[in-house]
Amino acid sequence: SQQGEEDPQALSIQEGENATMNCSYKTSINNLQWYRQNSGRGLVHLILIRSNEREKHSGRLRVTLDTSKKSSSLLITASRAADTASYFCATVANAGGTSYGKLTFGQGTILTVHP
Amino acid sequence: NAGVTQTPKFQVLKTGQSMTLQCAQDMNHEYMSWYRQDPGMGLRLIHYSVGAGITDQGEVPNGYNVSRSTTEDFPLRLLSAAPSQTSVYFCASSYSNRGAEAFFGQGTRLTVV
Secondary structure (H helix, E strand, O other), X not given: OOOOEEEOOEEEEEOOOOEEEEEEOOOOEEEEEEEEEOOOOOEEXXXXXXXXXXXXXXXXXXXXXXOOOOEEEEEEOOOOHXXXXXXXXXXXXXXXXXXXXXXXXXXXXEEEEEO | OOOEEXXXXXXXXXXXXXXEEEEEEOOOOOEEEEEEEEXXXXXXXXXXXXXXXXXXXXXXXXXXXXXXXXXXXXXXXXXXXOHXXXXXXXXXXXXXXXXXXXXXXXXXXXXXX
């Protein structure tokens, strides 16, 4: 079963606007990661936030994590047409042994940025 | 570094045929995994490995076999292809099983007719 639920499923904005995507999950996590997928390509890692962190920044990306609500958000500021892609959250469960490496993905948000 | 390399990129199989999807990484990563991606379903874990000689099942393992004889290679075998296995398959690796970022291959688009 899918761990993450992403919202919205699709987002359409103009270049220069901010894009916010949300992810909710069900179980206790070790960390949460965001990935980007361009059409027909593999996934590329964007950012990782650990369960003891509340906010993290990387360039135009800002990720928040609220473990009490089991939710995370990804904010892309000053979006560009090149940001058009699908964005996925993935969680790593807070379990022992070999479970650490297992990523459980949400269904993704399709972001379209219009020039 | 080539990263994670998957072959082939595209494949059409007839129902009942078998085939092996190849995955190789040159980053000396211990952890490797296979996912399938279907429309509206996100990525689902098929099998994974935490090192040479060690494999385990993921969420959707039925109809697939894996082996890990070397650190570099992690092939996925379809035993008897079914139309339900039509999907895009991704191989990923990471340097540890401690929840580090994963590096993905470019995917194999498989159609079973």
